[in-house]
Amino acid sequence: MNTKARAIEEKICPLEFAVNAISGKWKIPIVWQINQGHKRPSEMLKGIMKVDRRVLNQQLKELEQDGVLYKVNYNELPPKVEYHLTSLGEQLVEVLWKLNAWGETLLKQKETNK
Amino acid sequence: MNTKARAIEEKICPLEFAVNAISGKWKIPIVWQINQGHKRPSEMLKGIMKVDRRVLNQQLKELEQDGVLYKVNYNELPPKVEYHLTSLGEQLVEVLWKLNAWGETLLKQKETNK
DNA sequence: CATAAAAGTGACTTTTTTATCCCTATGGGG
DNA sequence: CCCCATAGGGATAAAAAAGTCACTTTTATG
Numbered sequence: 458m459n460t461k462a463r464a465i466e467e468k469i470c471p472l473e474f475a476v477n478a479i480s481g482k483w484k485i486p487i488v489w490q491i492n493q494g495h496k497r498p499s500e501m502l503k504g505i506m507k508v509d510r511r512v513l514n515q516q517l518k519e520l521e522q523d524g525v526l527y528k529v530n531y532n533e534l535p536p537k538v539e540y541h542l543t544s545l546g547e548q549l550v551e552v553l554w555k556l557n558a559w560g561e562t563l564l565k566q567k568e569t570n571k
Numbered sequence: 572m573n574t575k576a577r578a579i580e581e582k583i584c585p586l587e588f589a590v591n592a593i594s595g596k597w598k599i600p601i602v603w604q605i606n607q608g609h610k611r612p613s614e615m616l617k618g619i620m621k622v623d624r625r626v627l628n629q630q631l632k633e634l635e636q637d638g639v640l641y642k643v644n645y646n647e648l649p650p651k652v653e654y655h656l657t658s659l660g661e662q663l664v665e666v667l668w669k670l671n672a673w674g675e676t677l678l679k680q681k682e683t684n685k
Numbered sequence: 686c687a688t689a690a691a692a693g694t695g696a697c698t699t700t701t702t703t704a705t706c707c708c709t710a711t712g713g714g715g
Numbered sequence: 716c717c718c719c720a721t722a723g724g725g726a727t728a729a730a731a732a733a734g735t736c737a738c739t740t741t742t743a744t745g
Binding site for chain 1: 599667670673
């Protein structure tokens with residue numbers, strides 16, 4: 458049995474798992490921002506993301522727990538921390554590029570159907 | 572400027588667009604189910620998805636509006652309709668396989684960290 | 686004549702997710 | 716001294732999403 462057939466028999470679990478990990482309004486934007494080099498929370502907030510600190514922290518924590526990010530605490534004052542992509546996080550970015558490409562197709566189609 | 576760099580300058584729009592289109596608890600499961608041949612709402616409900624008819628219809632409608640699905644109404648009685656994947660929907664399935672593969676990696680890692 | 690099958694929706698409730706506000710801690714600049 | 720930046724969390728409010736229930740339509744079946 459090939460991979461696809463097996464996955465279907467096993468009732469979509471890995472996909473469900475993946476979706477759970479990236480569900481959250483700001484999770485994909487966060488991963489995207491970090492991938493662009495905005496690793497400090499304060500940097501992310503100065504960027505395009507209009508998200509509250511509280512909420513940002515929640516989502517960062519979940520991404521960390523899922524192994525997508527890891528945190529580096531410099532133990533300085535004023536505080537300085539950085540969030541980096543793990544290997545898993547970098548693999549996610551590759552998937553996000555595919556999704557981005559699909560989004561481009563989606564946009565093109567919307568324009569066509571105007 | 573290459574595609575990636577341009578996308579970054581344009582502030583992630585296509586990705587945001589894509590995420591919007593698939594956001595919804597049952598949208599990915601629906602696309603998945605249809606891809607497996609369960610095209611009628613009643614079939615989907617008999618499957619693994621414990622979703623209410625009301626909610627199923629809402630999400631089907633949105634997927635249809637976004638051009639991921641198209642609906643075939645047989646105009647029979649009792650009613651018979653089918654939802655099929657559009658070309659865009661089939662392209663989405665390809666992305667979902669990538670996401671599924673990422674989910675497998677995620678699962679493996681969870682098991683390792685037990 | 687009651688019931689089932691099938692797709693669909695309006696009105697409403699519950700649950701989940703996000704957002705807001707205020708608090709902590711610490712050292713430096715004015 | 717007071718305020719700033721910086722990261723973080725508790726309590727709570729608001730918004731969004733999902734779920735529930737009751738109803739419709741039409742034909743066939745018992």
